[in-house]
Amino acid sequence: MSERVVYFNGNFVPECEARVSIFDSALMFGDMAFEVTRTYNRKPFGLKEHINRLYGSLRLMEIDCGLNPNEMERLTLETLERNLPTEDSDMDWQIMHDVSRGPLEVYRSAFSEGIHSTVSINCWPLITHMGGFAPNYSTGVHVVVPAQQTLSAYLVDPKAKTRSRLHYQMAILQAKRMGPGRWPVLLDSDGYLSEGPGWNIFLVKNGVLLTPEPRNILLGVSRNTTLALAKKLDIPVRETNLGRYEALLADEIFCTATTYALCHAVSFEGQTIGNGQTGPVFKRLMQGWQDYVGVDFVNQAHSYAERLPAWEAAQK
DSSP states (O other): OOOOOEEEEEEEEGGGGOOOTTTBBBHHHOOOOEEEEEEETEEESSSSHHHHHHHHHHHHTOOOOSSSHHHHHHHHHHHHHHHHHGSSSOOOOEEEEEOOBBBBGGGGGGGGOOOOEEEEEEEEEEEEEHHHHHHHOOOOOEOOSSOOOOOOOTTTTTTBSSSSOOOHHHHHHHHHHHHHEEEEEOOOOOEEEETTTTTTEEETTEEEEEEEEEGOOOOHHHHHHHHHHHHTTTEEEEEEOOOOOOOOSEEEEEEEEEEEEEEEEEETTEEEESSOOOHHHHHHHHHHHHHHTTTTTTHHHHHHHHHHHHHHTTTT
16 A cells, blocks of 8 residues: 655645545636646656746736745655655656645635645656556557637636646547547647647657647647757757648657657548658657656656556555
8 A cells, every 4th residue: 555645735644635625726616726747767857847837827826825936846855755765766756736725715614724725746656657658659649639629828828737627628538539549639719739638749841840839838848848859959940830731741740748758649630640650850859858868768668567557456
């Protein structure tokens, strides 16, 4: 059974005891900012960038969590350090921050200690995420466009990472009905590609790396890392409006996200991209990523896949 602990509202508590009130604004309105990062060699990747984005979201949402960014970073590192001994030394971790404004004021009589923001930091072994994801590195994914559109910036600014994500869930459900393993990329209100539920999209055409301009997307940390690596590798980059037409004519398409870094797309809307295999730009960026983080995360994922059944059995 797990001995993991969670930082929760000023204390470190067993994971199974961390509970958010039914009266919390996160439950009532999806009124919660969050971040997800991971470790490589058990060291957090892009932690400052994720925390800075978290505080940008909190500023937009007008939430004072009672901690400054330096304190949040210190508590994050302490949470990770407390959890490392619960797993083998080769285990990498997901790190998650969740911050809401706390219970709604109308329910204040139920809280003798008073109303305050809800802050949690948890760590989860990446074996479940990456073990299950591992086959995608070999097979690639199939990108589709669902009926659900993204939220435009004039409604809710997508640069804030919040738990108000019903549109993502609807897109995922719609993609599932299109076939197994379909990954939805949402269009914005002008009909251009925006992002997937938790990932950014890249196209390659004639050696140029293309990605949607940032007006209607979450500015992913892994997206920014990919752009920086492309510059370092002398790969031309354009942030621009991209539609179905550009995607169907692309030589390569791939997705980026914190957990898995990069994954190539085999098809778009049912049509094969290139020859359906990883392309030269993707391969250069994949190698650049692995050199940068110092981990062959593809092999790591396959190793986790082999160990996952035994790991899950040991959790019971």
